[in-house]
Structures are given as C-alpha cells and as structure tokens.
Amino acid sequence: MTARQITIALSGNPNSGKTTIFNNLTGLRQHVGNYPGVTVEKKSGIVEYKEFKINVVDLPGTYSLTAYSMEEIVARNFVINEKPDVVIDVVDSSNLERNLYLATQLIELEVPLILAFNMTDIVKKSGKKIDIDLLSELLGVSIIEMVGSKGLGSKELLEAVIMVVKSKKEKKVEVKYGEEVENEIVRIISVLKKQKIPTFNFDTRWIAVKLLEQDKEIIDTIKKASGPKYSKIDETIRSSVNHITSILRDPPEVIIADARYGFIKGALLEAYKETGLAELDRSEKIDRILTNRIMGIPIFAFVIWLMFQFVFTLGKYPANWLGLGFEKLSALVTNIVPQGLVRSLLVDGIIGGVGGVITFTPNIILLFFAIAVLEDSGYMARAAFVMDRIMHKIGLHGKSFIPLVIGFGCTVPAYMGSRILENKKDRLVTMHINTFMSCGARLPVYILFAGAFFPAVAGNVIFSIYLIGVIMAVIMAKVLRATRFRGESDPFVMELPAYRLPTLKGILIHTWERAWLYVKKAGTIILAISILMWILFTFPMIGNNYTQDYAGQIEETERLYQSGEITGQEYDIGIATVEAEMAGERLAYSAAGRIGRFLEPVFKPLGFDWKMVVATISGIAAKEVIVSTMGTLYSIQETDRQPDSLKTALYNHYTPLVGYNFMLFTLLYFPCLAAMAIFRKEAGTKEMLFQMGYTLLLAWVVSFLVFQIGRIFIK
Amino acid sequence: MRRWGLQFRGRKANREHYRAEDIFSMAEAAPGKKYKIARIDSGCRLNSRLCAMGFIPGEVFYVSGASRGGPLCVMVKGTKFAIGRGMAEKIQIREI
Numbered sequence: 001m002t003a004r005q006i007t008i009a010l011s012g013n014p015n016s017g018k019t020t021i022f023n024n025l026t027g028l029r030q031h032v033g034n035y036p037g038v039t040v041e042k043k044s045g046i047v048e049y050k051e052f053k054i055n056v057v058d059l060p061g062t063y064s065l066t067a068y069s070m071e072e073i074v075a076r077n078f079v080i081n082e083k084p085d086v087v088i089d090v091v092d093s094s095n096l097e098r099n100l101y102l103a104t105q106l107i108e109l110e111v112p113l114i115l116a117f118n119m120t121d122i123v124k125k126s127g128k129k130i131d132i133d134l135l136s137e138l139l140g141v142s143i144i145e146m147v148g149s150k151g152l153g154s155k156e157l158l159e160a161v162i163m164v165v166k167s168k169k170e171k172k173v174e175v176k177y178g179e180e181v182e183n184e185i186v187r188i189i190s191v192l193k194k195q196k197i198p199t200f201n202f203d204t205r206w207i208a209v210k211l212l213e214q215d216k217e218i219i220d221t222i223k224k225a226s227g228p229k230y231s232k233i234d235e236t237i238r239s240s241v242n243h244i245t246s247i248l249r250d251p252p253e254v255i256i257a258d259a260r261y262g263f264i265k266g267a268l269l270e271a272y273k274e275t276g277l278a279e280l281d282r283s284e285k286i287d288r289i290l291t292n293r294i295m296g297i298p299i300f301a302f303v304i305w306l307m308f309q310f311v312f313t314l315g316k317y318p319a320n321w322l323g324l325g326f327e328k329l330s331a332l333v334t335n336i337v338p339q340g341l342v343r344s345l346l347v348d349g350i351i352g353g354v355g356g357v358i359t360f361t362p363n364i365i366l367l368f369f370a371i372a373v374l375e376d377s378g379y380m381a382r383a384a385f386v387m388d389r390i391m392h393k394i395g396l397h398g399k400s401f402i403p404l405v406i407g408f409g410c411t412v413p414a415y416m417g418s419r420i421l422e423n424k425k426d427r428l429v430t431m432h433i434n435t436f437m438s439c440g441a442r443l444p445v446y447i448l449f450a451g452a453f454f455p456a457v458a459g460n461v462i463f464s465i466y467l468i469g470v471i472m473a474v475i476m477a478k479v480l481r482a483t484r485f486r487g488e489s490d491p492f493v494m495e496l497p498a499y500r501l502p503t504l505k506g507i508l509i510h511t512w513e514r515a516w517l518y519v520k521k522a523g524t525i526i527l528a529i530s531i532l533m534w535i536l537f538t539f540p541m542i543g544n545n546y547t548q549d550y551a552g553q554i555e556e557t558e559r560l561y562q563s564g565e566i567t568g569q570e571y572d573i574g575i576a577t578v579e580a581e582m583a584g585e586r587l588a589y590s591a592a593g594r595i596g597r598f599l600e601p602v603f604k605p606l607g608f609d610w611k612m613v614v615a616t617i618s619g620i621a622a623k624e625v626i627v628s629t630m631g632t633l634y635s636i637q638e639t640d641r642q643p644d645s646l647k648t649a650l651y652n653h654y655t656p657l658v659g660y661n662f663m664l665f666t667l668l669y670f671p672c673l674a675a676m677a678i679f680r681k682e683a684g685t686k687e688m689l690f691q692m693g694y695t696l697l698l699a700w701v702v703s704f705l706v707f708q709i710g711r712i713f714i715k
Numbered sequence: 716m717r718r719w720g721l722q723f724r725g726r727k728a729n730r731e732h733y734r735a736e737d738i739f740s741m742a743e744a745a746p747g748k749k750y751k752i753a754r755i756d757s758g759c760r761l762n763s764r765l766c767a768m769g770f771i772p773g774e775v776f777y778v779s780g781a782s783r784g785g786p787l788c789v790m791v792k793g794t795k796f797a798i799g800r801g802m803a804e805k806i807q808i809r810e811i
C-alpha cells in the first residue's frame with residue numbers, strides 16, 4: 001500500500017511556539033529554502049503517520065493575514081493558492097485574545113483548520129481554565145491542547161489532521177461585522193457578481209471584506225482581472241468606505257478588526273475567564289533591570305562582549321585544529337602528488353583557498369548558537385529596544401548593532417547575522433557599512449605596516465585605523481540613508497516576547513541549518529573563486545624568461561658547497577634566496593603581476609607602486625594574504641620569512657605616509673571574496689556589485705586625499 | 716445552540732464621544748500608567764497592522780517604560796511591544 005501524500009501548513013503568531021511544534025513534528029527531516037521570488041525563508045519537513053506521508057510547511061510567523069509585510073502575503077498566498085489539506089494555527093493559550101485574531105482570519109478564509117493550543121501548561125499553572133469543547137464549538141474548528149516545549153500533543157495533533165482529511169467539509173461559523181459593514185459587503189458582492197469579475201481561488205465574500213479593508217494586494221488583483229470594469233467597483237468601494245467612516249467614525253479596516261476582536265471576545269466570554277491586562281509578571285521584573293534607562297546599555301555591552309568572547313576566543317581552538325588539519329592535508333598531498341601544476345593547484349589553490357574558509361566554520365557555528373540563544377530567550381528584542389535610540393540617530397535599527405560588532409571578528413558571519421533585521425533597507429545599509437568594522441584578517445596587515453613604519457607607536461596607529469573605520473561606518477550609514485536607501489523605513493514596532501528558557505533542541509536545529517548553509521554555499525563558490533585566483537597568480541608561466549641566470553646561480557652555490565667553500569647553513573640560505581627571487585619574478589610575470597603593472601597609473605596618485613597593487617588584488621582572496629604576497633614580491637626567502645626582514649624592505653621602499661595610506665586602503669575596500677559570496681547570497685548580485693564598487697571608490701578617494709594633502713605637510 | 720454568544724459585540728461599548736482636548740498622542744504617555752486608545756490615524760495599511768497587534772480604539776494599555784527620545788515599551792492585550800516615537804505619535808489616546 002502506498003502512503004497517501006498530504007500537505008499541512010503551520011501558521012501562527014510570532015513567539016507562539018510554532019517553530020518548536022514544527023521541530024517536534026518533523027525532527028531533523030527539514031528542508032530550508034526561499035519562497036519563489038522573495039527572501040522569506042521557507043521551511044518544510046516530512047512526517048510519516050499511519051498510512052499518510054505528511055508534508056509540513058512552516059509558514060512565516062504573522063499577526064494577521066493582511067498585506068502588511070512580505071511574510072503576511074507569503075503566508076496568505078500559500079494558504080489560498082497551494083490549498084494545503086489542513087492548516088494548523090499554533091496559538092499561545094496564555095494569550096488567547098490576541099492569538100485568535102489570526103485564527104479568525106483563517107476561519108474567514110474557510111480553510112480546513114485545526115487550532116493547536118500551545119503552552120497549555122502555563123494556563124493551568126496560572127489557575128485559569130479553558131473550556132476546550134465549548135470554544136471548539138463556538139469557533140467551529142477542532143482544538144488540540146499541546147505543550148510544545150515538552151513535546152506533548154504531537155500525536156493528538158496528527159490524529160486530528162487525519163480526522164479532518166478524512167471527514168467531509170463541516171458547516172463553518174461565519175464572522176459577522178455588524179449591520180453597517182454587512183450591508184456594504186452585500187452591496188460589493190452584488191456589484192462583483194453583476195460585473196462578472198473572476199474571483200480566482202478566493203471566496204466572494206472574503207474578497208468583498210478585503211476590498212473594504214482596502215487590502216492593496218487584493219485591490220491590485222481585482223484591478224488587473226476586471227480591466228475597464230474596475231471603475232464601477234472602485235466607485236462602489238469608495239462610497240462604502242465613506243459611508244462606514246461617516247457613520248461609525250472609524251475607517252472600515254478598524255471597524256472590521258474590531259468586529260473580529262468582538263467575535264473572539266464573544267467566544268472567550270463563554271469559554272474562558274479573561275483577566276484583562278496581565279499582572280506584573282516575571283518578564284516585567286526582568287525587564288525592569290535589562291531595559292533600565294541607566295543599566296540597559298552597559299548590560300547590553302556586557303552581553304555583546306560575552307558573545308564576542310564565546311565566538312572568537314572559544315572558537316579559536318577548533319579553528320586552529322581545523323587549520324592544523326588542512327596543513328597536514330597539504331603536507332600529505334605534497335608528498336603524494338609529484339611537483340608541478342597539479343600539486344600547486346591542489347595545495348595552493350584548492351586546499352589553501354577552501355581550507356581558509358572552512359576554518360571559519362567553528363566561529364560561524366558558535367555565532368549562530370549565541371544568536372539562537374539570544375533570540376529564543378527573548379533578549380534580542382530587548383537589545384534592539386535598548387540600542388534603538390543611538391542607532392536611530394545614524395539611520396539604523398537597534399538590532400543593527402549586533403552584526404556590526406560581529407564584523408570586528410569576521411565579516412562573513414556579520415553579513416549572515418544581518419538576517420535578524422526584518423526590514424530590507426535596514427538590512428542592506430547594515431551590510432553595506434559592515435566592511436568598515438575592521439575584521440580580524442586585516443589585523444596582520446596593520447601589524448606588518450605599523451610595525452615597519454611606526455614601531456614606537458604601532459598600537460596607537462592601529463587603533464586609529466579601527467577608529468577611522470567606525471567613523472566611516474557612521475558617515476556612510478548617513479549617506480546611504482540619505483541617498484540610495486531613502487524613503488520611509490518601516491516604523492519601529494516590535495514585540496518584546498516574554499522571557500523563556502530556550503530549548504536545546506530548538507537552538508541546535510537553528511544553529512545547524514544556518515551553519516550548513518554556510519558550509520554548502522560558501523564552500524562551492526569559494527572553490528571556484530580559489531581556482532580562479534590561483535590561475536591569475538600562476539599563468540602565464542615564466543618558462544625560461546627569468547631576467548637572471550638563476551639555474552646558473554644554483555649550480556654555482558652547489559659547487560661551492562661541494563667544494564667546502566661554504567657551510568651547509570650558508571648553502572640553505574643561498575638556495576632559498578635564489579628561489580625567493582624566482583618566485584618574485586614568476587609572480588611579476590603572471591596575470592596578477594601584469595594587472596598590477598597595468599593598474600599602477602590608477603594607484604600612483606595614492607602613492608602606491610605596482611607591488612602594492614598586486615598585494616591589494618591578492619587581498620581580495622583574503623586580506624591576510626596581503627602579507628604573504630608582499631613577502632613574495634620582496635623576495636623574502638621561505639626559510640627566513642621573519643616579519644622583520646620584510647618590515648625593513650618595506651621601510652626602505654616606501655615613506656611612512658604611503659605605509660599608513662596602504663593600511664587605510666586595506667581597511668576601506670570591500671572584504672574578501674568569501675564575504676562577497678555571502679553578500680551575494682544574502683542580498684543579490686546587484687547589491688554585491690554596489691558594495692564592491694562604492695567601497696573601492698571610497699577607498700581610492702580617501703587614500704587620494706590623505707596622500708595628496710599629507711604630502712604637503714610631510715616630506 | 717449557543718450561537719448567540721458569537722454575536723457581534725464590542726463595537727457599541729467603544730462608541731464614546733471624546734472631546735478633542737482630552738485626546739493626546741501616545742508619545743506623551745507617562746510610564747507606569749494605563750491609558751485607553753481613542754483612535755489611530757495612520758494610513759489604512761498601518762491601521763490594519765496596528766489593529767492586528769491589538770492597538771484598537773477602546774483598548775486599555777499599560778506603559779511599562781519609556782526613554783527620552785527613544786521607543787516606548789507598551790503592554791496591550793497581554794503582549795509587550797516596543798514602539799518608536801514616530802509610530803506612537805500616530806496613536807491618539809486618552810486618560811481612563
């Protein structure tokens with residue numbers, strides 16, 4: 001017997017415990033993707049129960065099914081167009097009046113509905129009682145009691161799903177909106193029918209209600225479907241809206257919402273004792289401290305510091321083990337594969353490139369773990385509340401602060417962490433300025449250059465670079481807000497959910513799916529980019545076009561050693577020196593070297609020579625590579641790659657002004673390609689190109705000004 | 716049948732007449748006090764949104780916190796919300 005396939009959709013308010021119930025139902029058999037055309041995350045999973053194979057789709061958490069946000073439209077369209085066999089609305093039973101608002105809208109849609117009353121343990125503990133049977137009868141839907149955090153009720157829920165699927169359609173309860181509105185609904189329905197407007201999958205009464213609510217999505221759909229006949233409908237709607245507003249003194253959308261609450265209140269009056277406003281509870285007491293006017297910000301700073309320590313200090317160890325593992329792998333491949341192009345590609349290109357990115361994984365996992373804890377416990381919303389005033393001044397959202405701080409560690413998780421911002425403009429501005437939070441990979445570059453040119457005050461010089469980065473971020477946030485991302489951003493209204501102890505299962509699933517996305521996506525793109533960079537730095541090959549007779553020099557060194565004129569140590573140094581010079585020439589001969597020379601005129605006004613340009617290009621792969629590229633270009637031999645000899649070389653070739661300027665340029669131009677790949681994934685190709693373009697331009701302009709103005713004062 | 720329990724109620728209770736001078740915006744609300752929502756006047760899109768969150772004329776809410784120039788912390792229908800100043804200015808309230 002083959003399993004019968006059915007689809008159920010999970011809907012519910014934010015913080016109603018919907019995700020927990022989804023996890024309980026599907027376990028790890030989940031699939032994360034996006035709804036077509038939008039960046040709203042789509043999660044689905046499979047559960048087998050009796051003879052059914054049930055596809056569970058987790059809809060975005062919403063308060064209602066209006067067309068206010070992308071999430072709401074996605075949830076509504078899924079219910080209407082995909083026609084799931086059953087819709088389950090997860091309801092926080094300790095807050096029925098609010099949560100049943102969404103349920104009422106689902107009842108209006110006349111979908112096969114089950115209400116999952118979650119967190120019934122909290123209700124019982126508070127001594128209240130819900131008459132489930134009565135409420136179920138009053139609302140015309142079946143209700144299942146659950147405690148998601150303890151995994152109770154999943155079986156009963158699945159049983160109810162099967163009952164609904166097997167049973168025929170039962171008579172539904174209709175929500176009434178009061179005489180005035182009902183009259184107008186009848187009027188609109190008759191006009192729609194008379195004009196023979198196609199209503200697609202929608203119920204006509206439902207459309208009439210939505211038109212009265214002036215729901216933009218539905219109005220647009222009807223407008224498109226009715227063509228020239230729309231003017232007649234538009235006229236009717238206008239007159240109805242005016243009529244209602246003049247009689248009832250509030251616009252229809254408010255009256256209709258009020259009627260829904262009336263419907264809920266009517267039912268709850270019978271089946272539940274309402275206590276009105278909640279008393280000062282535990283959450284309120286915690287909030288007195290955490291969102292305190294004076295203590296709020298210091299506490300937030302401490303939490304962020306703790307998170308930073310957790311992610312980067314603790315993450316350092318597994319990251320180092322992974323790094324060591326890749327080193328061992330390189331050594332292994334070096335031993336197995338004979339010298340030549342294949343080995344170079346494997347070791348320098350693929351293992352070096354992909355390995356460098358994979359070593360970030362522990363940090364990413366810890367970061368998402370920390371974020372999941374902050375989100376699930378309810379603190380994240382408070383953090384946004386506390387920081388909103390300051391961040392608002394530079395045109396950002398309170399939550400922006402979190403990815404920005406993460407950016408000091410690594411820009412890759414910072415971009416991914418920007419997901420906590422629901423508003424697209426907030427998210428994009430936050431991502432676009434995140435690169436100025438100087439990441440850990442840039443530090444080796446600063447250490448090298450500050451050490452070479454300002455050994456006495458290196459610490460202060462490096463600090464000044466970090467400070468300039470922060471100032472740049474503030475300036476650019478303001479500029480971007482005033483130009484590309486102008487316009488009304490969504491007003492700040494955000495739920496501060498009750499504090500809850502997060503469940504380990506929930507956090508682990510959260511962490512896992514995000515971290516896996518990083519490994520999978522970044523891994524594949526990075527592989528391609530690593531190979532590309534390797535090609536740039538390897539081809540065309542120099543062949544026999546060295547400027548000096550290196551082969552002769554090596555022979556000469558060997559001869560001297562054989563005849564005992566030099567010691568073994570001197571021999572090693574001699575060979576290494578020659579090889580380093582050869583490597584330098586090979587690099588100069590390669591495409592990257594040529595691009596460097598080609599671009600030199602562009603960078604001349606900044607005081608850079610072609611070697612600095614090549615180093616900058618290599619920094620695109622990863623910023624710390626700049627140091628090793630500089631080493632190769634200045635022929636610092638492998639055995640003696642002490643930073644000091646490179647520092648001396650740099651000091652002899654450039655002025656301190658140019659050195660400082662190079663640090664500035666490194667700070668300002670876009671972060672590594674791994675970060676750009678993630679940027680593209682999160683925000684699209686256009687935004688990624690904008691990010692690359694404007695940071696390059698900014699880096700050039702700032703460095704140009706610093707060099708040209710500095711030249712006047714410093715000789 | 717208990718169908719009568721589902722009859723539309725609520726609207727009538729909210730139909731009160733407010734004198735204009737009694738009404739002020741939520742941005743002026745003092746922490747630690749309860750108020751009643753008189754009316755909301757933003758666009759219809761935002762009206763629907765606020766209604767769905769429980770900000771509906773006649774509803775009593777409690778201001779649990781506010782910082783100067785920053786968002787307000789407001790409890791309505793058993794859930795706490797942070798509301799930006801700009802948003803709060805669009806919600807008209809009155810003393811109970």
